[in-house]
Every structure is written in C-alpha cells, then in structure tokens.
Amino acid sequence: MNALELRGVEKSFKKRRGEVVRALDSVSLSVGKGEVVGILGPNGSGKSTLVRVISTLVLPDSGHVEVFGVDAVRHPKHVQRSMNRVSVEASFFKKLSAMENLLYGAKLYGVTSAEARPRIKEILENIGFAQKRATEPMEHLSRGMQQKIALARALLTSPILMLLDEPTTGLDPRSKKDVQAFIRRIRDVHDSSILLCTHDMGEAEELCDRVGIMVDGKILALEEPDDLKRRFATNGRVPTLEETFMAATGYSVEEASAEKE
Amino acid sequence: MRGNVKPLWLSEMVAVWGYVQRNYFLTKRYFMWEVVWLVYVTVNAMAITYIGAGAESFGAKDAERYMTYLLVGALLWNYLSMLFDVLSETVSWERWEGTIEYTFMSPSSRVTHLLGMGFYAVVYGILQTAVTLGACYLLFDLDLSEANYWGALLVLAVCSVSLVGFGIVAAVLPLLSPEKGQQVSYIVSSVLLLVSGVYYEVDVLPGWMQAVATVSPVTYALRGARDALLEGAGVTDLWANIWPLLIMGVVFVPLGLFVFHLGESYAKRTGKLKRSG
Numbered sequence: 411m412n413a414l415e416l417r418g419v420e421k422s423f424k425k426r427r428g429e430v431v432r433a434l435d436s437v438s439l440s441v442g443k444g445e446v447v448g449i450l451g452p453n454g455s456g457k458s459t460l461v462r463v464i465s466t467l468v469l470p471d472s473g474h475v476e477v478f479g480v481d482a483v484r485h486p487k488h489v490q491r492s493m494n495r496v497s498v499e500a501s502f503f504k505k506l507s508a509m510e511n512l513l514y515g516a517k518l519y520g521v522t523s524a525e526a527r528p529r530i531k532e533i534l535e536n537i538g539f540a541q542k543r544a545t546e547p548m549e550h551l552s553r554g555m556q557q558k559i560a561l562a563r564a565l566l567t568s569p570i571l572m573l574l575d576e577p578t579t580g581l582d583p584r585s586k587k588d589v590q591a592f593i594r595r596i597r598d599v600h601d602s603s604i605l606l607c608t609h610d611m612g613e614a615e616e617l618c619d620r621v622g623i624m625v626d627g628k629i630l631a632l633e634e635p636d637d638l639k640r641r642f643a644t645n646g647r648v649p650t651l652e653e654t655f656m657a658a659t660g661y662s663v664e665e666a667s668a669e670k671e
Numbered sequence: 672m673r674g675n676v677k678p679l680w681l682s683e684m685v686a687v688w689g690y691v692q693r694n695y696f697l698t699k700r701y702f703m704w705e706v707v708w709l710v711y712v713t714v715n716a717m718a719i720t721y722i723g724a725g726a727e728s729f730g731a732k733d734a735e736r737y738m739t740y741l742l743v744g745a746l747l748w749n750y751l752s753m754l755f756d757v758l759s760e761t762v763s764w765e766r767w768e769g770t771i772e773y774t775f776m777s778p779s780s781r782v783t784h785l786l787g788m789g790f791y792a793v794v795y796g797i798l799q800t801a802v803t804l805g806a807c808y809l810l811f812d813l814d815l816s817e818a819n820y821w822g823a824l825l826v827l828a829v830c831s832v833s834l835v836g837f838g839i840v841a842a843v844l845p846l847l848s849p850e851k852g853q854q855v856s857y858i859v860s861s862v863l864l865l866v867s868g869v870y871y872e873v874d875v876l877p878g879w880m881q882a883v884a885t886v887s888p889v890t891y892a893l894r895g896a897r898d899a900l901l902e903g904a905g906v907t908d909l910w911a912n913i914w915p916l917l918i919m920g921v922v923f924v925p926l927g928l929f930v931f932h933l934g935e936s937y938a939k940r941t942g943k944l945k946r947s948g
Binding site: 423424459462465466467468469487490491495497499500501502503504505506510513514515516517518519520521522547 | 677681682683685686688689692693696697700701768769770772773774775776777778779780936939940941942944945
C-alpha cells in the first residue's frame with residue numbers, strides 16, 4: 411500500500427466573468443512508504459491546489475485520492491489524523507508565542523500539553539531553536555524561525571505523510587539550509603513519507619527520491635532525478651535538473667518563481 | 672502522537688480545551704484592548720442607564736425602575752451580542768490570522784471547534800457582564816429588591832444555547848463570501864438589537880418588526896430576565912419565555928451545524944477557504 415495514491419484527479423475553479431481555470435488536469439501520482447517525492451513547477455502550475463486536495467481543504471471534481479488506502483474525500487477525518495502540512499505562508503496566531511501555537515496545534519490532533527511539552531523540547535533542541543525564544547510572540551521571529559516552528563508543529567503530531575508546499579521559499583540561505591536539514595531529518599529519523607512542492611531545483615535533487623514536473627495542472631514526468639535528466643539529454647550530454655526543468659516547461663527558474671498564481 | 676491512540680471522544684475533548692486555551696492566550700495578548708472594550712461597554716451601559724434618570728424630566732413616574740429596566744437591557748445585550756459576535760467571527764478571525772486552513776485540515780470536528788468557541792465566549796461574557804454590573808451597582812440606586820437571580824441565570828443559560836446556534840448560522844457567511852460575509856453578520860446582529868426589545872417593549876414596534884421579534888432568542892431572554900430581576904418571577908412564570916428558547920436551541924444548534932457543514936463543503940468545492948478567497 412502506498413502512502414499516497416492519486417488517480418485521474420481533476421479540479422477546475424470558476425473565476426469572475428465565468429472564466430474557468432483548470433488547476434489539476436488528470437493528475438495521477440503515488441508516494442511510497444518512506445519515500446520523498448518532489449513536484450517542481452512554476453507558480454500557478456497547480457502545486458498548491460494539489461497539496462490542498464490531498465490535505466482535504468479542496469474537494470476534487472473527479473478522481474481518487476487515497477492516503478494509506480483510505481479515500482480522503484469520503485473519509486477526511488480519518489486521513490487528517492495521519493498527515494500534516496507546512497505551507498509557504500506561516501499559518502500562526504502571530505501574537506501568540508511559538509510554544510502557545512505549538513500547544514494549540516498539538517491539541518487539535520488530540521495531543522495534551524503534558525504529552526506535547528517534552529516532545530516540543532526535544533524537537534526544538536534538534537533544530538537548534540533556543541528554548542527561551544519559544545515564549546516570544548511569533549511576530550518577533552524571523553521568517554526562517556517561523557518556518558522551523560511550522561515544521562516542528564507538523565512533526566509534533568507524528569504524521570506518516572508530510573505535505574510540504576514550498577517550505578523554503580523566501581528564506582535567506584542560512585535559514586533555507588536549516589529547514590532543508592530538518593526535512594532531511596524527518597525523512598531519515600521519523601520515517602515519514604513526504605510530498606515536497608518546490609521550485610528550488612537543488613532542494614528537489616538533494617532531498618527527493620523521485621521528482622515530477624508540473625505545468626498547467628498536469629504532471630509531465632515523475633522519475634528519479636537522474637532518469638529525469640537523462641530523458642532530456644541532447645547529443646549525449648545529460649543536462650542539470652534546472653536545464654531539464656527549462657526544457658520541459660519552457661520556464662527559467664526565475665520565471666517559475668516570479669509567475670503569479 | 673504515533674502509537675498514542677486515544678478514544679475519539681477524548682481527542683475531541685482535548686481539542687475543545689485547545690480552542691478554549693487558545694482564546695484565553697489571545698485575550699491575554701490583547702489585554703489592553705480587552706480593558707478598553709470593558710471600559711467602553713461599562714460606560715455605554717451607564718450612559719444608557721442615565722437615560723432612565725433623565726426620563727423623570729419628561730414625566731416618567733418610576734425612574735428607578737426604568738433605569739433598572741434599561742440597565743438589564745444593556746447588560747444582556749452586551750452579553751448576548753458578544754456571544755453572537757464571537758461565534759459569527761469564528762471563520763473571519765481565523766482567515767484574518769491566516770490560520771483557517773490549518774484549523775480546517777485538523778482532525779478535530781467542526782462541532783468541537785464551535786463548542787470550544789462557544790464555551791469560551793459564555794465564560795468570558797459572564798465575567799465581563801459581572802464586572803459591568805458591579806460597576807453600575809456602585810453608581811446607581813437600582814430597584815432589584817424583588818430580583819430572582821437564579822431565574823435570570825436560567826433564562827440566560829437557555830438563551831445562550833439557542834444564540835450559539837444562531838451564531839453558527841452567521842459564522843457560515845464568511846465561508847460563502849470571504850469579502851462580504853462578516854458584514855452581513857453585523858447586519859443580523861443590528862436587526863436583533865432593533866427588534867428584540869433591548870431598550871423598549873417589543874409592543875411599540877410596527878407589526879412586521881414584532882413578527883421578526885418572535886424568532887429572535889434575544890426577545891425571550893430579555894423578557895424572561897426582566898421578569899426575574901424586576902418582578903421576582905419564579906420558574907413557573909418564566910416558563911412562557913423558557914420554552915420558546917428551548918425549542919430555538921433544539922432547532923438552531925443542529926440547523927447551524929448543518930448549514931455550517933454545507934458552507935464548508937461549498938468553500939472546499941470553490942476554493943474559498945484560502946485567505947485571499
């Protein structure tokens with residue numbers, strides 16, 4: 411049984427003036443147990459909608475979404491217990507401290523303060539987050555620190571499927587490295603399956619077992635990074651993942667991150 | 672936690688406490704705003720009560736009783752409107768903070784979510800009303816010699832349940848329209864103020880407004896509480912106002928949850944949970 415299985419998932423949104431945007435176009439993919447699958451794509455390619463559909467925040471028009479064999483559309487409460495999500499925006503009560511946000515997040519998953527506190531301490535130590543800063547309001551913390559707390563909050567509920575939607579976008583290089591190290595730790599130590607949406611080629615190549623390219627709601631390819639690159643080889647030269655991405659999508663990395671959804 | 676499987680009911684209870692505790696933390700962080708609001712509410716209740724004092728110069732015979740009548744209206748409206756506002760702002764508040772998706776993808780049920788919000792609002796509202804009443808008690812000679820406080824509390828408790836249901840229905844509005852939903856709930860709140868007899872008897876209103884007043888839980892709560900506090904009415908006398916509230920509670924709470932479920936499904940179909948809408 412796969413950690414995640416999508417078959418023929420379609421999703422369209424009606425915009426004002428009757429325009430219909432096809433966010434997901436017959437998307438099929440799977441994430442095996444303990445596997446890290448990366449989805450590369452420009453902004454507006456449907457990555458965030460894909461994550462929202464899996465995390466039960468958006469209902470698909472058609473197709474099947476299964477998390478560890480359970481239908482996520484028919485049994486959302488069941489699958490919500492086994493997964494968590496970190497998105498590009500820090501979704502916190504900004505006046506509350508990191509500790510208060512973590513305790514609140516844990517309780518939504520049925521984890522009491524007494525159970526959560528030692529685990530929070532352990533996680534914060536592992537990510538090099540000073541305990542004393544945990545009592546400061548979130549709005550006083552840098553974006554990188556907020557993102558670490560977002561990952562800690564997700565990890566606190568021990569998800570067996572993690573959905574990471576551009577977790578390092580907008581972070582400074584140091585914070586980006588820290589967050590990537592944390593993701594590596596989740597993969598290696600916590601035995602979670604991970605779906606990572608990003609437009610950072612290096613991140614995808616380093617962290618993911620398989621990488622897919624998504625454009626206009628379609629997944630064009632989903633393979634191991636080396637196989638993906640070989641597919642776009644020309645004259646015997648294997649391109650970099652960045653060149654592969656450009657060849658597949660027609661976007662440069664800069665355009666991919668600048669394009670508005 | 673993985674391997675730490677609790678019975679579902681226990682997980683939901685932990686989540687209810689999570690919502691209550693979160694709101695307590697937020698109240699602490701916005702403490703100065705809470706003080707400002709408490710002062711405003713108290714001064715507002717005093718100003719309304721002084722209308723009663725001033726009525727004597729317009730020929731009113733029993734100013735003391737009229738002042739008590741107005742103060743009861745001001746205090747109850749403060750409590751009930753606060754309860755309604757907290758419930759109806761459940762969605763818009765989280766959308767403003769940017770946490771709505773995180774909350775809605777958690778496994779705690781919507782009943783748990785709204786129960787936690789309602790419970791905190793009731794406790795907070797009672798404390799706020801008690802402080803306001805205390806301040807007004809020091810300032811005015813109120814006619815509460817006949818008061819049946821337990822009867823008034825009973826009416827208030829029953830009304831709280833039906834108003835929670837009413838608030839849940841209003842909470843769905845920001846899900847349907849992220850931009851305008853909350854404004855509509857303020858209109859609902861203002862209509863309740865107009866028709867429910869907060870500062871005057873419902874009889875003085877035009878017939879169509881009196882008809883609207885019959886479906887407002889606030890109407891029965893005010894009548895019941897005034898009967899208990901001004902006339903010392905017992906439970907038997909209060910029953911005429913309690914049974915409509917009970918029926919409204921039985922109807923509005925499940926109706927509110929059902930409507931909220933429909934609104935949530937609509938928002939998930941159309942992608943309107945997202946902060947930008």
